[in-house]
Amino acid sequence: MVLILYLTQMLQLLPKHKLAMRFNQLTATLAFDKVINASGRVPEINALKLDNAGVEYSNRGIxxxxxxxxxxxxxxxxxxxxDKTAPALTSTAQFEADYLSALLTNKTTEPxxxxxxxxxxxxxxxxAQAGISIDKAKEDSNYSIKDIDITQGDFFMLEQMITHDYH
Structure with a gap:
């Protein structure tokens, strides 16, 4: 069974693999073996009244x-x-913020x-996976396996991880 939810106002996980949902005034409870959340990003631009400011937009964004x-x-x-082709990620927004800051303070004139x-x-x-498995790499002399340190960071570390090459 496949269920596609659009604009759901409320979801609640219930015991015994049940999911309660409310859409407008309708409420339903359904049972599933697994629930997969594949939420997308849709810009919420209607409340901005962009037409009043002369800002063009589409259903994909400004x-x-x-x-x-x-x-x-x-x-x-x-x-x-x-509305862009670049992925809607935190790191992309941070890159755009850094670029816009540089542009507005005359640190760059490049697009x-x-x-x-x-x-x-x-x-x-x-x-799926990309590349070969660790076991196969151990068997092949063209590969070497190394232990590396993994650093857990937060959003403030993004600035250090992004290349600031705007042009």
Missing amino acids: KVDKYLTTSANNIYAMGDIV LRYPVIGTVTFTFPQL
Whole structure:
């Protein structure tokens, strides 16, 4: 059984693999073996009344040029609300914020150029992998296996991890 939820107002996990949901005034309780959350990002722009400011937008977000300028020359936009091909990630928004800061303080006049942005989707059970397994690498002399330190950080570390090459 596949159930696709759109604009659900409330979901609640109940005992015995049941899920309660409410959509508008309708409430339903369904039983599932597994529940998979594949939420997407949809910009919430209707309340901004962008038409009043002369800012163009689409159902994908606010339209900007290569300098993050909207159709209203004195208004800029960045982050998940922008209609762009770059992934809607925290690191992308941080990169755009750093770029816009540099642009508005005259530290750059170059257009924004996104770096290569890696993305990954984690699934359980694992559906795919990139590269060879550790066991195969141990068997092949072309590979070496090394222990590396893993650092756990927070969003403030993003600035140190992003290349600030805007052009």
